[in-house]
Amino acid sequence: AREPGAIVAAVERIADRLAEEREYLTELDSAIGDADHGTNVNRGFRAALEAVEETDDASAQDLVQTVGMTLVSEVGGAAGPLYGGSFMHASGELAEGITAESTVAFGEAFLEKVRDRGGAEVGAKTMVDALTPAVHTYKKSIEQDDLTPLAALAKAVDAAERGVDFTLPIRATKGRASYLGWRSVGHQDPGATSTLFILEEIHATAE
Ligand code: ADP
Numbered sequence: 001a002r003e004p005g006a007i008v009a010a011v012e013r014i015a016d017r018l019a020e021e022r023e024y025l026t027e028l029d030s031a032i033g034d035a036d037h038g039t040n041v042n043r044g045f046r047a048a049l050e051a052v053e054e055t056d057d058a059s060a061q062d063l064v065q066t067v068g069m070t071l072v073s074e075v076g077g078a079a080g081p082l083y084g085g086s087f088m089h090a091s092g093e094l095a096e097g098i099t100a101e102s103t104v105a106f107g108e109a110f111l112e113k114v115r116d117r118g119g120a121e122v123g124a125k126t127m128v129d130a131l132t133p134a135v136h137t138y139k140k141s142i143e144q145d146d147l148t149p150l151a152a153l154a155k156a157v158d159a160a161e162r163g164v165d166f167t168l169p170i171r172a173t174k175g176r177a178s179y180l181g182w183r184s185v186g187h188q189d190p191g192a193t194s195t196l197f198i199l200e201e202i203h204a205t206a207e
């Protein structure tokens with residue numbers, strides 16, 4: 001079927017992109033964290049790609065569940081469990097397949113899980129700052145503006161990009177960067193940045 005193929009293709013693009021951006025993400029994390037974010041997400045998505053490539057005959061839901069479980073088991077630190085747990089939780093929304101409606105529900109469930117687990121609101125200088133405007137923009141673009149999922153994804157990517165820029169001037173209040181207090185100001189959040197890269201690759205796969 002087409003849908004599982006699209007999931008594997010998206011995971012492959014994400015894994016390749018995060019491999020390319022590994023040093024950049026780690027450099028961002030060296031300024032306000034412990035210099036491992038690029039290594040973490042690169043290792044996680046590389047393992048996730050291997051896992052989904054080994055899974056024959058799986059549904060979209062099963063593949064996304066596998067991605068989540070692999071991220072949780074392969075990646076320590078904050079981002080692995082946040083990304084992984086959210087993929088696992090949101091995968092259930094794809095039980096009926098990939099549609100405009102189910103992908104809106106997926107985005108909302110994903111964001112809800114990140115917020116539940118991490119306890120970060122918008123403005124805490126985390127991945128939530130990129131994810132929240134992306135999910136809200138995607139939902140509005142589909143439900144109110146009647147855009148296609150592809151056009152809505154493009155808008156979501158733009159919103160995530162503004163979210164990443166928003167992390168630069170603010171002070172971190174969650175995660176490792178919060179230990180720096182005001183010294184975190186002026187640095188871009190690595191997790192918000194990897195969220196943007198993941199969304200860009202999902203958009204590119206859908207194109
Ligand atoms: P660690 O900080 O444990 O080394 P990573 O470097 O892989 O983990 O990930 C850091 C990123 O995780 C941050 O840039 C931030 O975006 C995200 N993050 C950290 N804590 C939280 C949280 N409580 N809620 C949401 N995102 C968080």
Ligand code: MG
Nearest residue numbers: 033034036037
């Ligand atoms: Mg780190």
Ligand code: MG
Nearest residue numbers: 034036077078
């Ligand atoms: Mg770490």
